[in-house]
Each structure stands twice: as structure tokens, then as C-alpha cells.
Amino acid sequence: MGDSQSISVAFVGSGGAGALTTGNFLLEAASLAGWHGLLTRTVGAQIRGGEAASLVRLARHPVECLPDRFDILIGIDWLNAQRFGAEIEVGPDSLVISDPKGGEPPPVVAAAGARVVEVPLKDMAKAIPEGRPNMIALGIAARLLGLDAAAVSTLIEKRLADKGATAVEASRKGIEAGYKVAEGIAFGRALGSPAASAARRWLVSGNEAAALGAIRGGIRFAAAYPITPATEVLEWLAPNLARMGGVLLQAEDELAAINMIIGASFGGTPSLTATSGPGLSLMIEALGLATAAEIPIVIVDVMRAGPSTGIPTKSEQGDLNIAVYGCHGDAPHLVVAPQSVGDCLFTTQWATYLAETLQAPAIVLSDQFVGQARSAIERPADVAFIGQRAKLTEMATEVATAYKRYATAGGTVSPMAIPGTRGGQYTADGLTHTERGTPTSGAGDHTKQLDKRRDKLAAFNYGDHWATIEGDGDLTVLTWGSLTGTAREAIARARADGIACTLFAPRLLAPVQPEKFAAALAGKTRVLVVEQSHGAQFYRYLRAHYDLPKDARVLSRPGPLPIRPSEIHDAITQWRP
């Protein structure tokens, strides 16, 4: 498997067969037992009857990416499995559990020479009143991994309590039957005992983590228009914003959503919306408005494969260009990218802090992989990044006309008057304006305000959080977003081979940081750019703004096929200086 430290299990089934639920239960049971884990999902667009798979990777150490291959593949049924066979790689050492009544395993299984063990999941389930094949699959996987049967049953009882006693009993019996049948299946690997740790641990998705990070950063208003794969951010915020005394408003479309958060932020409330590519496209005009009117807002863009409707349920890093360059005119704003499930919390909180501090829009470029992945992680540390907007304090009425909302002197960020503040009345405007906010078409004011909006972002010190830089090898793997964890794992393997590399992943994509970037690459002669886009958007963005060493290579391809750690590892080891 190329990795003796982790075991990976894939559950496959047609939509509604329970593949996702089963994976979630396995992850939670293993996490409760003390292991680390990551679950990602791959589904078709249909709600029912399409293909669905949950991919669970468990280890004694934190897990941030998918494996190269799956050790165990369980087909609850194979009805539509061929549609994503390529996403679930198996090898000659893999164990495939197949129900003879569930159809044929996809051709990739035979091609890989994987060992297939037939288990009549459906028939076994039928023997149990209200029994379901996925619970038998769960029992098999839990047994093969060495999870304690009683602990798994306790968890299921808790999770299914609201489904009634019969359902709980059926599940318990199904799991038991799975354990029993798995006793006869040879599987030569075990996870080993989990490492003892006193750390508080969470089981959380990237989308949920982003939502909590937003609230921690001070967000108290969200506008919501549902879109896959971002909806969970909004669904988590709806009740929790209310608990925090805030509001979530469902918008009629994404045009309304972004304008609602601009209005709320104008009123002094830190505000956010979450969307994906098609929604971001609709929001771009108002993104320019927030930039010009200097209204802080946060947009979480959970990227999916594009263009157009693309593949709504699957990941890609193709929104970089629109996030950075989407606006007409020169409209500098913040673009940041979380690097793991847990980092969705920090990065969204940081984005809120930056937006509020700099009175500018911030886009958080998450993606389907990290947004919808669930992971057992150590509780992210509390950080002090809480939005603190420079506000105008009450002025005497007679000096009201002296207030310059968009003053360019005396610092780069000008205090913002919040409605209700006496003497601070001004009109926020998307028209080119004077320092007071009065519309103008003069060249002088235009340049002055363009300079102001650029300079306030450029002059700010973003600290060490701007990028992850690890190691000191000459060969630098330069990547971003959710691929950071994959690159980290590839680099660790290369180190085991005796090859030292540097991991360099900017968290801050805009504004660019020429000095810090040059310092990070000082003396390096080889750079491997790794990204998931068809047009190598990240590489071209870097080329536009930074000096890369002459010896630069690119590993880039579109979604939805994940880039595996072995691919990066191969690119490293095959690159002889």
C-alpha cells in the first residue's frame, strides 16, 4: 500500500444504500477508540439511486489526505460503482467484499488483481427483521480493523436512538452478523493501538469548522442560498448564529445573498455568505461594490468542478482565477485558502479578522474535498483573531460635514461610521468617490481611492500565517489549499527515502507577498507546483506575480480524481538534480 501506518476502507453503494452513513459510523467508532481518521465522500448528483461511496482512512497519526489505494473495498451493491471506479483505487493486496446478489464488482477490481471475498450481505440482512446490508458491511469492516464490537454497538444505539427500538435492534444484529462472518476472512493488517493522548478531540467537517471559525471571528449575520457543496456551512450557522444573537437570512438568489451581507456589514455587523463556483460567479459584481465602498464581508467558496454547473459534488481548485481576478476594474481584496479540515476554522476566522480590520471583502477558497470531509482532529487552538473594525465615534453635529469616510491621509484604513452614529452620515457608493464619499468622475480622486484600496492591503503585516513553510530541502513543493496535506505526506515519504524537500503552501493568495515569497524560495533551485486545475491556474498566478526558480515543474490536473500522495512522491523521487 505504500503506507504501513494507515488502513483505508471504501464503502460503495447506490444512493440510499447507506454507504455514507456506514462510513460515518466507522469513522466515529474508530475516532472514539482513539484513532485519527478522515472520511471523504464521492457521490453522483442524484439524491436517490445514483452512486455513492464513503472513503475512510484511519491511522494512529493525523490524516489529511486520501491514500494511494484502499485496503478494503466493500460493495454494499455495485449497481453504479463503475461510474467512479477510477476514484477508488485498489491493488493486488486489497481485499474486496462483494455480495453475489449485488452485481459485478467494477472492472478495475479484476484489473488490479485484488482478492475478492463473496459475502451474501443482502441475504444475511433479510434474515434479520428490518435488517440492512450496510450494517453488516459496518460489522465486517469494524472486525477487520479490530474495533471493539461492544463499543461499535453502543455508538450505533446512540446514533439510531430516534429511529426506534426495532431499528436499533436490527442494526445491532446486523453488526454482530458482520463481525461473525469477518472472523473467517483473512486480513493481515491491523492499526495497532491508538496513541495515548490527553488532547480534546473533535469529529468535524471542514464546512462545520469554517462556520465555527466565522462565529469565532465575530460573524453575526449570514445570508444563505443553498448550493452543493457549501450548504452545510449555512445549515450549521442557522441555529448557531441564532444562539449567538445573530441572524441567518435565506436569500432569493446569490445576488441577493451578497448584497444582504453588504447591507448588514454597512450596519456594523460582521457578515458572511457561503457558496460555490456558480454562486460566486453571480456575486462578483457586488464583490466589486464591497471593495469600492470598503465594506468588510466574508465569502466562503467551497469549490467544485467547473466551469458552469460542472460536477457539483466533486472537488477541484478551479476558482482561483475568478476569486482573484473576477472583478471588473482594479478591485484588490483578500483571498485565503484553508489547508485542512481543522484549518477551515482558523482560516475562516482569520479571513473575518482581516476583512474587518482592512474593510475589504475576503474570499475563503475551500473545496469540496476539505469542506465535506469529516475528520477526527485535535481541538484547534483558540486564536485571538477577532474582527475589530475601526469605527467612527460620535461626532458633534456641527462637524458632521468634516467627516471623510474615505480619507486617504493619516493611515491606510479610514474609520467607518456605523449608521446611528451622530455626525458620521455618509453615502457608501460604488461610484468613484471623493474622500467624503461624494460621487466624482475626476481622475485625481479615482487614482487616489484606487491607491488607497491597494495600499491598505499591501501595507498590512499578515504575519507567519500567510503561508505554511516546512522543511529546508532544495526541492520545494509549492501547493495550496486542500492539497497541502497530500503534499506533506508525499514529502514525509520522500524524507524516508533520504530526499529532503520543502513544503511551501501560501494560505494568503491575495494580496500577493513578493518579499515573503522571495525569502521563502531564497536559494532554492527546484520547485514542483502541485494543484488541481485543468489550466494550471495556480502556476500561472505565481508566474504572474513572483519569480520562480528556472527549474519549475507542474503537477496539475482537473478534478474530480484526487491527486494521490504517491503521484507527488513519484514526481519528487524521479526528479534528479
Added chain:
Amino acid sequence: MATLDNRLACKPADFKSDVNPIWCPGCGDYHVLLSFTRAFAQLGLPPERIAVISGIGCSSRIPAYTNCYGFHGVHGRSLALAAGLKVTRPDLTVVVASGDGDGYSIGGNHFLHACRRNIDMTYVVMDNRIYGMTKGQPSPTTEPEFDTALSPGGTGVSPFHPLVIALASGANFVARCFSGEINETTTTLVEAIRHPGFSFVEILSPCVTFRPDEREWKSLVHPAPVAATSDPAKAARRIMTDDGFNIGILYRGNRKPYQPPVGPASVDICDLEKDFEL
């Protein structure tokens, strides 16, 4: 609601900014601005407690001409922006200014949902049945035979009926005004702002540059012959069958405005993490 402070009550002039309007001489919108400042003074609100929100077009220039807080946003989205402001700042008085292009064409969808949502705000559409800022193209309220460069010989498309659409969508207060009748418009605006929920005031506001024929509106308008009703079906029937120049408050509803609670947190922020703890 804002409490009045110890300053003397504001006069209409206190609500007027020192920015000179870009409107053409004779534009109906000057009168609307006058009615705005008079209505604000009558309401006894200090200017900093009022937010005037707009989109793009001649009418949407109005926020900067007041001495209130203002937002001149993008084309067609003023109602959405105002919704975000009002639900988070229910203490403010929110007035949205728009025109027939901004409000009924590019902003049409937001109009439906703002009526439906019934947030406590007042929506003023200055209807001149033409795109003025872009020099005379047909809007959703332009007559089908009206000849323009973009629609030689007329659009051939019937105008739509904003007041009926507002009723069907759930607006809580519907009125029609004529910009030239400043006293009546002022009174109507005061009532619209005081009325809870989403109040919709259409103001016929002539564009003397691209629709010189609208100078005639002065002689066409007349007070609505009957008092306002609280029955939307009755109001819709009346509006559908009137001559389009009935002036006055046509509908007063009593739907409860939408305002989710805002304020202090009911939990400690750390409690939110409990969802995730293993």
C-alpha cells in the same frame, strides 16, 4: 425605535446634504427629494437614525442628496442590501429608493421576495416609465407603442402592474403618489414609514427629458375615489381597473413583519463546540 435625543427637532433642511443633484431641470425626482426631507422631519427622527438605500439610475442618486446614512449600491439589488441592514439593525428606519428599471426589471425578483418577506421598510419607486440615465430606453412600465432608439416603433410588449404584483406578493402597504403633489406625497411617505412591515410607494415622477409627454401627468392624476382597504383582493381589483392615476393609499395590510430576534448571545461561544466533541 430610536429615542429622540435632546436636540431640537430637525427641520426638512437638516435632512438635505450639500451635494448638488445631477438631475435634469424639471425632473420629478427633485420633488421626491423634497417630500423625503419633509417626511423625515415630520417623523421627528434624527438623520443618523435613517438609512436611505438605492441601486442604480436617476432615482437611485437620492441617498447622497440626503443627510442620512446612505448606500448607493449596484443595479437592482437595493432591496436585498436593505434587508440585510434592517434585520441586523431593527433600530434604524430604512427607506429604499428605486426606479422602474432598477426596481422592476433588473431588480424584479428581489421586489417579489421583499414583499413576501415583509421586513419593516419602505420601498419608494420613482416611476417615469423610461430608463433616463442611459438616455431613453423602454422599461417594464413603458407603453408598448412608445418609440425609442432601442425599440423602434415601440416594444409591442405590455407594461406590467407593479402595485398588483406587490399585493400578490404580500406587501403590507401599497400607495401611489405623484411627485408634483409634495404635501400628499409627504403625508403618504410618513404613513408608509410608520406602517409596520414592507410598505410600497410608487411615485409617478416625470422624466421631462425623455418623456416630455409626462408633463401632462399633472392634469391626469386625481385622488383615489375610495379609502384604503385591508382586503388585498379588493385592492387588487381596484388597481387593475383604475386609470393608473389614482393617487393615495390603496392598501393597508396587517401581516406581522418579519424580524428575527437579534441581541445578546444565549450561550457561551464555547458551547458551540459541543457539537464536535468526541
